[in-house]
Amino acid sequence: MTLDTTPVTSALVVVPTYDERESVERAVTRVLAADARTEVLVVDDGSPDGTADLVAALAADEPRLHLMRRSGKGGLGSAYRAGFAWALERGHDAVVEMDADLSHPADRLPALLDALGDADLSIGSRWVKGGATEGWPLSRRLLSRGGNLYVRLMLGLGVGDATAGFRAFRRSALETIDPASLASEGYAFQIESTYVARRLGLRLAEVPITFTERAQGTSKMSGRIVLEALLRVTGWAVGIGRPPASRRRAVLARSGSAPAVGPLARVAAVLAALLLVGGVALAAQAATHPEPASLAPLPARTGAPSPTASAPDASASGGAGGADAAQGAPARDAGSNDASIPVPAAGSDTPAAQQPVAIRIPAIGVESRLIDLGIAKDGTMQVPTDPALAGWLTGAPAPGERGPAVIAGHVDTHEGPAVFYRLRELEPGDAIEVERRDGTTLTFTVRRLESFAKDDFPTDRVYGPAPGPVLRLITCSGDIDPVSGHYVDNTVVFAS
Known part of the structure; x- marks a missing residue:
């Protein structure tokens, strides 16, 4: 031949x-x-x-x-x-x-x-x-x-x-x-x-x-x-x-x-x-036997590193998180967190009228009400109990404030896709719209997407200080650990 x-x-x-x-x-x-x-x-x-x-x-x-x-x-x-x-x-x-x-x-x-x-x-x-x-x-x-x-x-x-x-x-x-x-x-x-x-x-x-x-x-x-x-x-x-x-x-x-x-x-x-x-x-x-896929135990920060900071109780998250934080739940695989990882300062000084209430991402068909996520007693970020909804981390800046605002959501459950299932499809230049309680809408532009192993999450890069208002969207990705049943990576969307 x-x-x-x-x-x-x-x-x-x-x-x-x-x-x-x-x-x-x-x-x-x-x-x-x-x-x-x-x-x-x-x-x-x-x-x-x-x-x-x-x-x-x-x-x-x-x-x-x-x-x-x-x-x-x-x-x-x-x-x-x-x-x-x-x-x-x-x-x-x-x-x-x-x-x-x-x-x-x-x-x-x-x-x-x-x-x-x-x-x-x-x-x-x-x-x-x-x-x-x-x-x-x-x-x-x-x-x-x-x-x-x-x-x-x-x-x-x-x-x-x-x-x-x-x-x-x-x-x-x-x-x-x-x-x-x-x-x-x-x-x-x-x-x-x-x-x-x-x-x-x-x-x-x-x-x-x-x-x-x-x-x-x-x-x-x-x-x-x-x-x-x-x-x-x-x-x-x-x-x-x-x-x-x-x-x-x-x-x-x-x-x-x-x-x-x-x-x-x-x-x-x-x-x-x-x-x-x-x-x-x-x-x-x-x-x-459907079960929501938990988000990563995401460390977060809003100021200078504080290796000895202790995590506040989720019920004391302040701001918009006080009444609604119960809608979130601690990540089940939180044991991989290290106590020395910095966490957000307790509470948010954002006026009620400027707090985020909804997110829309036209490029991937996302339109979700935002619930409030606090910090659990074990130092992990809460995750939404409803996989169809995304949540704002109330201990971090609100969208539009100086620094990184954080919105998280599930990627899927055993029943099917969740709110951020298509997050990995976003491309630089795509728009993310965040609606505030006063009816105004802030538009952020996607700059890049990156994936990180949960056990090597780059806290400083994701949550470090920023000269102006920036936004981070976070969900799970990668393979699923056969022992814990959780995803091993996180996908982070960087937007400004």
Whole structure:
């Protein structure tokens, strides 16, 4: 087989959609900005929410954006087969699979396409060195890791993330694979295309990415999708129902030997299957026992450092916090706080008329009443008990006063997104509006977003003195600690 090493000069990014109106515009914008070699084809399966109409309006002013309307929900595999055929007809050098929910990092597109210099298929991988997931509970990690381990052992693919949905194919690779011959739907489609590519002797590469849990809408993952993947992989491993392409040309890997499932591999595969079952069980338990995800035990300060400062009782927070502070609750993982961490001075001298009562962030659709958050007896900042509401830390300056005002909120619960679920989508230049009790509105501009490990939170940078009025928005992020059940990082939005 002749190796194709020509540089990729044009690539079509195929984005299947079904009810993705909330995120598709931003997803498309990020892709087109990330790499000048790319065009985008949105394959919409008759979304009731008007996704296709929005894309059509955008495409009228953007020649690199295209839309394929389909009459009904045909499934992920069907959408990709249609998109691949469209791309091959138009002569693109490469074709990329990508979700519309902002979970795939568009800024890794150049790396994914450049990897095709030495590969026929490059996979954006969560499970290689440098890869990661953000916002996933233990159940999702078990499902993904267990599933990939099972696939790797049963099919001998030598790939860490065969289920990944962010990947790039050379044109020649797609022509060799023949996408029309791939029968799977759901996430089994990703496994099947990887398996066929491996058996046809194509070169595979993995590019590390950070996968972020979907920012809008609802996940399309279901028990049926997991079962389809499990049954197909098992069948392929024992020679039942192998994809036509892999039977047509059993070239196998360039090593020249077929994957064999020996006794030890079978035992390991059973263990991997148990991981899958455990992940499904945990996900089901989380769905029936919702619990708000706690915010980080956030240290805060408003003046000079005071290593020996003692935390005031939340009920003595003063200002607007006196009557309403009970609406907040101490963070449950507060034990990681150190007593020497500075905390805000007790109380706020802000006149009642200038105290904040609501926050709006148009770019991410946030509109919330603000409750008052004080400092608990253990020195931690209280967090809202209602995940739909954000809260103002009354021991810090009020928005508009000199220094950093602090507004915090949950990112999610087991039931779904919370008030600051989309906070990580904010970009420099986005506006944050804070309404005060007197009816006036202050507008802050986002300057940057940063994420910090909770056990290494930069108190001075976040809460240190400022020459004028600034705003900090804080929520949880990163992975979830399997022991405590809490997120390990914080995302901080810096605005002024």
